[in-house]
Amino acid sequence: MTDILPEDDLHAIASRAKAKTDISHIHAFLGASTSEKWLEVAKNNLPLLMQDHANCEKKAAGTAMNLIFRYEFHRDLQEKLAQLVREEMLHYEQVLELMKERGIAWSHLPAGRYAKGLLKHKRTWEPAGMIDMLIIGAFIEARSCERFSALADVIDDEKLSKYYKYLLKSESRHYEDYLALAQSVSDESIDERVAFFRAVEAELIDSPDSELRFHSGVPDFV
Ligand SMILES: [Fe+2]
Ligand SMILES: [Fe+2]
Numbered sequence: 001m002t003d004i005l006p007e008d009d010l011h012a013i014a015s016r017a018k019a020k021t022d023i024s025h026i027h028a029f030l031g032a033s034t035s036e037k038w039l040e041v042a043k044n045n046l047p048l049l050m051q052d053h054a055n056c057e058k059k060a061a062g063t064a065m066n067l068i069f070r071y072e073f074h075r076d077l078q079e080k081l082a083q084l085v086r087e088e089m090l091h092y093e094q095v096l097e098l099m100k101e102r103g104i105a106w107s108h109l110p111a112g113r114y115a116k117g118l119l120k121h122k123r124t125w126e127p128a129g130m131i132d133m134l135i136i137g138a139f140i141e142a143r144s145c146e147r148f149s150a151l152a153d154v155i156d157d158e159k160l161s162k163y164y165k166y167l168l169k170s171e172s173r174h175y176e177d178y179l180a181l182a183q184s185v186s187d188e189s190i191d192e193r194v195a196f197f198r199a200v201e202a203e204l205i206d207s208p209d210s211e212l213r214f215h216s217g218v219p220d221f222v
Helices: 007-020 024-029 036-043 046-070 075-101 114-119 128-154 158-184 191-206
Strands: none
Touching: 024 128, 024 158, 036 046, 036 128, 046 075, 046 128, 046 158, 075 158, 114 128, 114 191, 128 158, 128 191
C-alpha cells in the first residue's frame, strides 16, 4: 500500500503549518468557540472521534461532488470544488490509515445533529438554495478548522496532533472558497444570511448534546 502519510513529510509539513497557519479569521467568523467540556470528552474518546472524522471527510467530498453536478454552469465552482473533492478524499485515506495504525476497526456511526441542524434552514428556491448550501459549507469547514486546532493542543497522540495541524491550511482555504462562491452567486451582500447561519451554528455548538461527534455540542452525558 502506498504510504499516504510519510512520517518525515508530516513532521516537516506540520512545523511549516504551525509557523504559517493563522486561523484568527476563523475564530472571528464563528459565533462560538469549542467548549472545554467538549474538548475533555473528545480527547478521551479519540477512536470514536476518528471514526466520525473519517465519515466527515467522505461526506465533505460527496456533498461537493453533488454541487459540481447540480451547478454545472458555474465554472469557478467546478474548479474550486474539484480540488476540494480531491483533498477531502486524500484526508479520508489518511484518517483511515491513522485508524489502522491505532488498531481502530471501522464501525458504523450514525451522523449527529449538526449538518441536519444547519440544512433544515436551507431555502428551497434558487439561487437562494445554492447560496445557503455554500454558506453552510463555509461554516462546516470553518468549524472543522477551529476544532482541529483546539484538539491538536490537548490530545496526547503526537502524530495525530501534527496531522490536525497539517489539516488547518486546506480546511481554512475550503472555508474561504465556499464563502467566496456564495458571494459570487448573489447580487446582494450575503452578510445577513451569513449572520443567520452564524447564530444557528453557534447554538448547535454551544447547547447540550447527548452524543459525541466531531461537530457536536456540549456533552451532557458525563
Ligand atoms: Fe478535509
Ligand atoms: Fe474541508
